[in-house]
Amino acid sequence: LHAVKRPGDKQDGLAVFVDKRKFELHYVENVEFDNAGDRVALLLxxxxxxxxKHTPLAQRSFLVVNSHLTFPHNQMYASLRLTQIDRVLTAARKYIARQDLYDVPVLLCGDFNDFNDPVYRLVTKHGFTSTFAQVHGREARITHCNHNNREVGVDFIFGAHLQQQDALTTPSDTPTGRTLDGGNPRLQLAPVGCHLVPRRLPDVVRLKRPQFGHDWRHVQAPVLLSDEEELVDYWRMVSDHRPLVATFDVLDGLSSSRAVAAPLVESAASVEMRTALDADFPDDEAVDGLSP
Structure with missing residues (x-):
């Protein structure tokens, strides 16, 4: 468990769990936003x-970045939120340069407050793709009911330098294999699934504000709950958002065999509302925002 608390007297923060039976953890950074709001980010x-013994670290590596951006109370917060996501991308870019990890997969997850605001557009312009949208062809409709009782889809697991699923069956020495600088094949991640918890409920199920104080001791397992509203409310004991889970196929760059990893990232951050913010971003081709 790696966690960081928000500055000041705020009680919430971020956490990332790593299964050390399957993965090694080589670096953890608490990304400070300084004067750009009382928020934090984690980079792993x-x-x-x-x-x-035989595979260099860079060929087995990927990055995980977790953040929760400031709530957009009004349009004045647009610039602040863009500054925050820029700090996150800059931290990842600098670490990649220091460690010579160019072209490794990067997972960027958290609460981004909207699916069509300047932050979302900036992230996607810089080479990231929403895993839910990649799997389902659209974003999740409802992941949270904010304090204005608006039902919004605001939680994301973005990926950069991810592999297409059909490319995983192609040997790494073919032209489709992704490589690090110098021609060495790197680890490949390909999204194979992305869903909200509980999985059997669609992403359009209505949400309400959490009603704390329920006695759930009679529920031995959430599968026993039949009412949709009650089932969603049960899972929100963990968060006021429905948890978002992504699953990836993982392929060693030196092998043509396939291996399936457990879900790598769960995002159940906290947000308050969605807002419509106008920003002028060129409609030119997306660029890789992680390259120097």
């Missing part, structure tokens, strides 16, 4: 344990 350098 994770590597598989496959063939450690």
């Amino acid at each position: 350098h994770v590597a598989t344990k496959w063939d450690r």
Whole structure:
């Protein structure tokens, strides 16, 4: 468990859990936003344990970044939120440059407050793709009911330098294989699934504000709950958001065999509302925002 608390007297923060039976943790950074709001981010350098004696670290590595941006109370917060996400991307970019990890997969997850605001557009312009949208062809409709009782889809697991699922069956020495600088194949991640918890409920199920104080001791397992509203409310004991889970196929760059990893990231951050913010971003081709 790696966690960081928000500055000041705020009680919430961020946490990332790493299964050390399957992965090595090589670096953890608490990304400070300084004067850009009382928020934080976590950056982790994770590597598989496959063939450690013969496979260089860079070829087994990926990055995980977790953040929760400031709530957009009004349009004045647009600039602040863009500054925050820029600090996050800059931290990842600098670490990649220091460690020569160019082209490794990067997972960026958290509460981004909207699916069509300047932050979302900036992230996608800089080479990130929403895993839910990649799997389902659209974003999740409802992941949270904010304090204005608006039902919004605001939680994301973004990925950069991810592999297409059909490319995982292609040997790494073919032209489709992604490589690090110098021609060495790198770890490949391909999204194979992304869903909200509980999984059997669609992403359009209505949400309400959490009603704390329920006695759930009679429920031995959430599967026993039949009422949709009650089932969603049960899971919100963990968060006021429905948890978002992504699953990836993982392929060692030196092997043509496939291996399936457990869900790597869960995002159940906290947000308050969605807002419509106008920003002028060029409609040119997306660029890789992680390159120097």
